[in-house]
Amino acid sequence: MRLLKLVPDDTNINFFRWMWLTSGVSFALMIASVIVLFINGLNFGIDFRGGTTIRAESTNAVDVGDYRNQLDDLGLTDVSITEVFDPTFGERSVVQIRLGARQDAEAVTPAELDTIHAALQEIDPAVTFTAVESVGPKVSGELIQTAFLAVGAAALGILLYIWLRFEWQFAVGGVVALIHDVLITVGIFSLFQLRFDLSTIAALLTILGYSINDTVVIFDRLRENLMKFKTTPLIDIMNLTVNETLSRTVMTSLTTALALGALLVFGGDVIRGFVFAMLFGVVIGTYSTVYLAKNIVLQLGVKRDWSKKVHDPEREVAEGSPFSDLP
Structure with a gap:
């Protein structure tokens, strides 16, 4: 019996081939989201508007x-x-x-x-x-402030958790990816003036948990590979790690997207905003995990031997790697 595999076991994709392009697009979208948010604002629902x-x-x-x-x-x-x-x-x-x-x-x-x-x-x-x-509007204003404080507190808690579990470079990469996911999702709601209420805040908090879960899985494997391949360039180990966890990432994201897609179509108007935020968050969260978080960690560098200097990512990219000829 042959098992269905969405990602072959011998997958070797060079995820750093377009590193500067993917990072540039991500930061450009974050800036665009902030601009749209200032221009359009949010279409607050009853929870926030009264x-x-x-x-x-x-x-x-x-x-x-x-x-x-x-x-x-x-x-x-x-x-x-x-x-x-x-x-x-x-x-x-x-x-x-x-x-x-x-x-x-x-x-x-x-x-x-x-x-x-x-x-x-x-x-x-x-x-x-x-x-x-x-x-009334006074109570609604307090709800808006509390809701965004909740999102900020969750991001801060995740930052501290990853910092304690790994190293500060991993924490910075993970939290920047989370800010990226939440900011772009909020930007989409502002751009299309979708209703923004407490269920949307719940979706944003869920996105934080979902995205960081996928990131931590990759970071865990990366830490194992760092100890296993002590002399291999950091960029090669990161490529190897993402390829090794790619099957899990695709399967998790795809099954979650299928369930959310069904809810989006058949769930009705009441939960549509929540489901859309979740579905978009799954897509953008998977992207940021694979392309943004690891790019930041590579640029910051990770020490494996404290008697040596931190790896120089620009030198490693310039020298090339076994992944340089891959698609």
């Missing part, structure tokens, strides 16, 4: 699509409708309706609530509003 949440209950079965179509003609802002499932509800159907805040008001008025209620009663006479909550 708005109103309505809890609606009915004794009839609820069709979220019908609810959404019924509210589309009312001129509401940033409408999100989700059905809530809980065994304690019994025969009741519970729906959460979220309405974005408008510039001229923090919350919907009682008259607007009556209009929304009347519109839903046309398709479901049994619907009732059991709770109405509003979030």
Whole structure:
């Protein structure tokens, strides 16, 4: 029986052939993301911009699509409708309706609530509003600050972890790759004005964990090879390491992308922003692990014998290596 292999065992790809090009493109995209972010800003959802949440209950079965179509003609802002499932509800159907805040008001008025209620009663006479909550811009501003502090704290924690586990050069390479992934993902959300809410922050934190996991696997193998091949140039050992772990990287990224692709198509509007951020993060995270993190480590150099000087990456690139003729 022949096993399916996406990457042959004898793969020998020179990942440093276009080192300066890939690094240049990565840093250019990071700068472009910052510029787009300053120009366009982010399309904040209800969590960050403020708005109103309505809890609606009915004794009839609820069709979220019908609810959404019924509210589309009312001129509401940033409408999100989700059905809530809980065994304690019994025969009741519970729906959460979220309405974005408008510039001229923090919350919907009682008259607007009556209009929304009347519109839903046309398709479901049994619907009732059991709770109405509003979030003002002050609370939303605090959420924005806390969310970005969470991302920064996660990146700092990862930096310290890699520094303690490996060497500071690995920590710098890993964290720059993480900043690269998060910044470009946020830039995409700003460029296309995709809704940015707490679920997107959750996706960014997940991207941090996913990307650094792949990076640590490669760093672990690199450390083993550094001890095994003590006199081999650093650039050769890095190429060998990435080729050895390439099968694992491709399989992990591909299976994750397949699952996220299914969720993106069939998951509905509620989780679409989260899934898109995750899917894009998997792609850009795999790229940064293979091309950016190791490039930075190569430039910083790694000592294997403290009685000798750090390897000179420019000299090693100039002298060439067994990988120099590879595609």
